[in-house]
Amino acid sequence: MATFAGSMKQLMVLWLMMMTLPVAAQSDWQESLREWLTAEDMEESYGEELLEQLEERVQTPINLNQTSREELEALPFLTAQQVEGIMEYLDHYKPVRSLSELQMVKGLDYHTRRLLQHFVVAGEERKPSVWPTLDDLLKRGHHRLTLTGKIPFYERQGDRNGYLGYKYRHDLRYQYTLDNRIKAGITAAQDAGEPFFTNKNGWGYDQYNYYVQLRDFGRLEELNLGHYRVQMGLGLVMNTSFRLGKLAMLQTMGRSMHTLSAHSSRSVSDHLQGVAATVRIAQQWRVTAFASYQAIDATLNDNGSARTLLYSGYHRTPTELEKKHNTEEADLGASIGWKQGTLHINANAVYTHYDRPLQPQQNALYRAYAAEGNDFLNMSLDYGWNNHRWAFSGETALNKKGAVALIHTANCKVTDQLSLMLLHRYYDKRYTAHHANSFREGSGIQNEHGIYLGATWQLVRSWYFQGYMDYAHFSWPRYQVSASSDAFDALLAARYSRKRWTWNMRYRMHIRQHDNDTKKLIINQTSHRLRMAVDWSATPTLTLRTQGDGVVINEQGSNSRGVMVGQQVRWQQQWLKVTGTLAWFHSDDYDSRLYQYEPSMQYDFSFPAYYGHGIRYIFMAQADIGKHLALATKLGVTNYFDRSIIGTGLQQIDQSSMADLLVQLNVKL
Numbered sequence: 001m002a003t004f005a006g007s008m009k010q011l012m013v014l015w016l017m018m019m020t021l022p023v024a025a026q027s028d029w030q031e032s033l034r035e036w037l038t039a040e041d042m043e044e045s046y047g048e049e050l051l052e053q054l055e056e057r058v059q060t061p062i063n064l065n066q067t068s069r070e071e072l073e074a075l076p077f078l079t080a081q082q083v084e085g086i087m088e089y090l091d092h093y094k095p096v097r098s099l100s101e102l103q104m105v106k107g108l109d110y111h112t113r114r115l116l117q118h119f120v121v122a123g124e125e126r127k128p129s130v131w132p133t134l135d136d137l138l139k140r141g142h143h144r145l146t147l148t149g150k151i152p153f154y155e156r157q158g159d160r161n162g163y164l165g166y167k168y169r170h171d172l173r174y175q176y177t178l179d180n181r182i183k184a185g186i187t188a189a190q191d192a193g194e195p196f197f198t199n200k201n202g203w204g205y206d207q208y209n210y211y212v213q214l215r216d217f218g219r220l221e222e223l224n225l226g227h228y229r230v231q232m233g234l235g236l237v238m239n240t241s242f243r244l245g246k247l248a249m250l251q252t253m254g255r256s257m258h259t260l261s262a263h264s265s266r267s268v269s270d271h272l273q274g275v276a277a278t279v280r281i282a283q284q285w286r287v288t289a290f291a292s293y294q295a296i297d298a299t300l301n302d303n304g305s306a307r308t309l310l311y312s313g314y315h316r317t318p319t320e321l322e323k324k325h326n327t328e329e330a331d332l333g334a335s336i337g338w339k340q341g342t343l344h345i346n347a348n349a350v351y352t353h354y355d356r357p358l359q360p361q362q363n364a365l366y367r368a369y370a371a372e373g374n375d376f377l378n379m380s381l382d383y384g385w386n387n388h389r390w391a392f393s394g395e396t397a398l399n400k401k402g403a404v405a406l407i408h409t410a411n412c413k414v415t416d417q418l419s420l421m422l423l424h425r426y427y428d429k430r431y432t433a434h435h436a437n438s439f440r441e442g443s444g445i446q447n448e449h450g451i452y453l454g455a456t457w458q459l460v461r462s463w464y465f466q467g468y469m470d471y472a473h474f475s476w477p478r479y480q481v482s483a484s485s486d487a488f489d490a491l492l493a494a495r496y497s498r499k500r501w502t503w504n505m506r507y508r509m510h511i512r513q514h515d516n517d518t519k520k521l522i523i524n525q526t527s528h529r530l531r532m533a534v535d536w537s538a539t540p541t542l543t544l545r546t547q548g549d550g551v552v553i554n555e556q557g558s559n560s561r562g563v564m565v566g567q568q569v570r571w572q573q574q575w576l577k578v579t580g581t582l583a584w585f586h587s588d589d590y591d592s593r594l595y596q597y598e599p600s601m602q603y604d605f606s607f608p609a610y611y612g613h614g615i616r617y618i619f620m621a622q623a624d625i626g627k628h629l630a631l632a633t634k635l636g637v638t639n640y641f642d643r644s645i646i647g648t649g650l651q652q653i654d655q656s657s658m659a660d661l662l663v664q665l666n667v668k669l
Contacts (some may be wrong), residue, residue: 237379360372451530
C-alpha cells in the first residue's frame with residue numbers, strides 16, 4: 001500500500017509540474033506584493049521594510065524538506081491555517097520533490113501558491129550536525145557582495161552650500177550564508193550629502209549594520225549578535241520588524257508572531273544592537289531573551305533632556321551631525337512561551353532606559369500623554385488558537401503606569417473560497433511603548449479604539465475579491481485635531497485573471513477629521529482613490545502593464561483632484577531583463593498627490609509621490625554576466641510642466657526636471 005501511494009504521488013507531482021511550470025516562470029514576487037500596499041503604506045515607508053526583509057528571504061529561500069513551523073510563520077503573507085496545512089502535508093508526504101506539490105496543500109489558494117514559490121525550495125534534506133564542520137563552512141557556504149550607487153544629474157541647494165558631503169548615495173553589503181542556519185554580514189550605507197571619512201564619519205560610511213545569526217543548533221533555536229530585530233505577539237510591546245497595513249492584514253488574518261531576525265538593511269531605525277536568543281527548554285516551552293545598547297539621535301532641550309527622538313538617519317549638515325548619537329538607549333526583554341499543537345500563550349516583558357530623560361514640549365494638548373522620563377516597562381500576554389476553519393489571536397499589554405492596550409482578532413474560513421476577519425483594538429491614551437508597532441489608524445499605539453472587518457473571496461479561480469471596513473475613535477486630541485475625533489476607512493479590491501490577462505481594480509474611501517483654519521470646528525476630509533490596472537503577458541518573455549489612478553479629496557464642499565496614467569513594458573530572457581515605464585500625472589495640489597510603485601533592483605524600493613503636472617519615465621536593465629556576476633542599472637527622469645524649481649530649502653533644485661542613475665553590482669560565490 002505504501003509503495004502504491006508513493007507511486008501515485010510521483011505521478012501526481014509530474015502532472016502538476018507540467019501544468020504549473022509556465023505560470024510559475026512568469027510570476028514576480030514584487031509585482032504580487034505591491035497589490036497589498038495602499039498609499040499610507042508607501043507614505044509611512046514600512047512597505048519598504050517589508051519588501052527588503054522579503055528580498056533577504058528570496059536570496060536564501062526556505063527548504064521545505066528541512067523547515068519548521070516558526071520559519072514558515074516568518075513569511076507575513078501566510079495565514080495560521082496555511083502554515084498548519086503546509087506542516088501537515090510535510091508530516092505525511094515529506095520529502096517534497098517539486099514546488100508543484102503545493103497545489104495539494106489544503107487551504108493554500110492559487111495566488112498564495114504563486115507568491116510562496118519565490119520564498120521556498122524543494123531542496124535536499126540533510127540531517128545537520130549540531131555544529132557545522134570547517135569543511136561545511138568552506139565548501140557549502142555562499143558569499144554575496146552587493147555594491148549600489150546613485151548618481152544624480154542635478155545639484156540641490158545643499159550640494160552647493162550646506163551639505164558636508166558629496167551628492168552621491170552609495171552602500172555596500174556583504175553576506176555569508178549556510179543552509180539557512182548561519183547568516184553573517186555587514187551593510188555600510190551613505191546618504192547623499194553626508195560626509196565620508198570626515199567630521200564624525202572618520203570610519204567612512206555614516207551607518208554600519210553588522211550581524212551574525214545562527215539557527216537550529218540543538219536546543220538553541222536562534223542566536224543573533226550585532227544588529228537584529230524582534231517581534232513579539234501582535235506588536236503591543238515589541239515589534240522592530242515590519243507591520244502589515246490594512247489590506248495586507250487580510251493575508252495573515254491577524255496571526256501573531258514571535259521571531260528574531262538579523263537586521264541587514266540600510267535603515268537606521270527599528271532595530272536593536274546586542275544579543276538575542278531563543279532556547280527550547282522543553283518540547284512545548286521556549287524562552288526568548290535579548291539585551292541591547294545603542295546610541296541614537298535626539299533633539300535636546302536647553303536643560304540637556306531629550307525633546308524628540310530622531311529616526312531619519314540623515315547627517316548631512318552641522319546641525320544634523322550635532323544630533324548624531326547624542327543619546328544612549330538600553331533595552332532588556334524576555335518572552336516565555338508554551339505551545340501545544342495550535343494553541344499557544346506567551347508572557348512578554350520589555351524594559352527601556354535612556355541616559356537622558358525624555359521631556360517633550362507640553363505646549364499642545366496632543367502631547368499631554370507623551371512618554372516622559374528615563375525608564376519604561378511594558379508587559380503583555382499574547383495567545384492564540386486555530387484549526388482548519390477558525391483562528392483566534394490576541395494580546396493584552398500594560399505599561400508601568402497601569403495603562404492598557406489590547407488587540408484581538410478572529411477569522412473564519414466560511415468555505416474554501418470565503419474567509420472573514422474581525423479585529424478589535426483598544427489603546428489607552430496613557431499607554432506608551434517605545435518599540436510597539438501594531439495595527440492602527442493613528443500615528444502610534446496610543447489613544448485609539450477601533451474595529452475592523454475584512455473579507456477575502458475566491459469566487460472562481462479567475463475572480464478574487466478583497467475588502468475591509470475600519471472605524472476608529474480617538475478620545476483625546478491628536479496632531480491637528482483639538483478635540484476627540486473619528487476616522488473611517490473602506491476598501492474594495494478585485495482581480496480577474498484569465499490566460500494571459502490580469503485585471504486589477506481597487507476603490508478606497510478614507511475619512512479623516514482635523515481642525516478648520518480657525519481651530520474652532522472639526523471638519524471631515526474625505527479621499528476617494530481609484531486604481532485600475534491591466535497586465536498582459538504577450539509572450540512568456542514579454543509583459544505589458546497599463547495602470548490608471550485617480551483621486552478626489554473633498555473638504556468643506558471643495559474638491560482637489562489628481563490623475564495618473566502609466567504604461568510599463570517588461571522583457572526578460574534567461575540572462576537579461578529590461579523594464580521601461582512611462583507615467584503622466586496631473587493633480588491640483590499636494591493633498592491630491594498620487595503614488596506609484598516602480599520596479600527597481602535588489603534592496604532598492606521606490607514608492608514616489610507625484611503632484612502637480614508632469615511625466616515620469618524609467619529605463620532599467622539587469623544582466624547576469626556568467627554564474628557569479630550580475631549588473632543592474634536604472635535611469636529615472638521626472639519632468640515637471642508647471643514649475644521651474646523642484647523642492648525647497650537645501651533640497652531645492654533650480655530646474656524643472658531631475659534625473660538619477662542607479663547602478664548595482666552583485667557578486668555571488
